[in-house]
Amino acid sequence: EAGVAQSPRYKIIEKRQSVAFWCNPISGHATLYWYQQILGQGPKLLIQFQNNGVVDDSQLPKDRFSAERLKGVDSTLKIQPAKLEDSAVYLCASSLYSMEETQYFGPGTRLLVL
Amino acid sequence: SQKIEQNSEALNIQEGKTATLTCNYTNYSPAYLQWYRQDPGRGPVFLLLIRENEKEKRKERLKVTFDTTLKQSLFHITASQPADSATYLCALYTGGFKTIFGAGTRLFVKA
Numbered sequence A: 001e002a003g004v005a006q007s008p009r010y011k012i013i014e015k016r017q018s019v020a021f022w023c024n025p026i027s028g029h030a031t032l033y034w035y036q037q038i039l040g041q042g043p044k045l046l047i048q049f050q051n052n053g054v055v056d057d058s059q060l061p062k063d064r065f066s067a068e069r070l071k072g073v074d075s076t077l078k079i080q081p082a083k084l085e086d087s088a089v090y091l092c093a094s095s096l097y098s099m100e101e102t103q104y105f106g107p108g109t110r111l112l113v114l
Numbered sequence B: 001s002q003k004i005e006q007n008s009e010a011l012n013i014q015e016g017k018t019a020t021l022t023c024n025y026t027n028y029s030p031a032y033l034q035w036y037r038q039d040p041g042r043g044p045v046f047l048l049l050i051r052e053n054e055k056e057k058r059k060e061r062l063k064v065t066f067d068t069t070l071k072q073s074l075f076h077i078t079a080s081q082p083a084d085s086a087t088y089l090c091a092l093y094t095g096g097f098k099t100i101f102g103a104g105t106r107l108f109v110k111a
Helices: none
Strands: A005-007 A010-013 A019-024 A031-037 A044-050 A053-056 A065-068 A075-079 A088-095 A109-113 B003-006 B011-014 B019-026 B032-038 B045-051 B056-059 B062-067 B072-077 B086-095 B098-101 B105-110
Touching: A005 A088, A010 A019, A019 A088, A019 A109, A031 A075, A044 A065, A044 A075, A044 B098, A075 A088, B003 B086, B011 B019, B019 B086, B019 B105, B032 B062, B032 B072, B045 B056, B045 B062, B072 B086
Parallel strands: A010 A109, B011 B105
Antiparallel strands: A005 A019, A019 A075, A031 A044, A031 A088, A044 A053, A065 A075, A088 A109, B003 B019, B019 B072, B032 B045, B032 B086, B056 B062, B062 B072, B086 B098, B086 B105
């Protein structure tokens, strides 16, 4: 079974630039999560989708971050414009359904904002 | 305020010994608690889940305990090996489809 795929793996941008990350969850998984993990901290949930609807985006900085999950499969997370404090690893995870206890994580995208 | 605390300092142990990692929480009543392993440059990988009505769960060399009175979970790795070196994260399911992760504890197992 293929795991969660993410791209790119690394990205370096200047502050105020835009960046987008892509995630392909495990086939058949209805729930998709985007997390931000700052160095030395645990993953922090940014947004959670159930199929193509948003379940929780309470911690998403909506003035600069946006995410979509078209057709309930792939998802993109965008930052526009980026700030220095956005430097982090962005992890995508999926689970079979919302109440599924186990989340399967992708390798993450490491973002450095200069 | 709500908090999840894991040992911020790295844990260094000798191969063959038992590693014990702690996860303490305040102001949550989690339905279950999970432990994940994270290697450098990789995403977390699920290890074990323990529910609020369970005291202990085992899987091979791993054991998790959950004390809802103390608001604490202990994660044990017996007969530790250098390959067990990683960061271990605890995660609480707080209800409302929300899982909160701790900052993790780095474990180093020396040969």
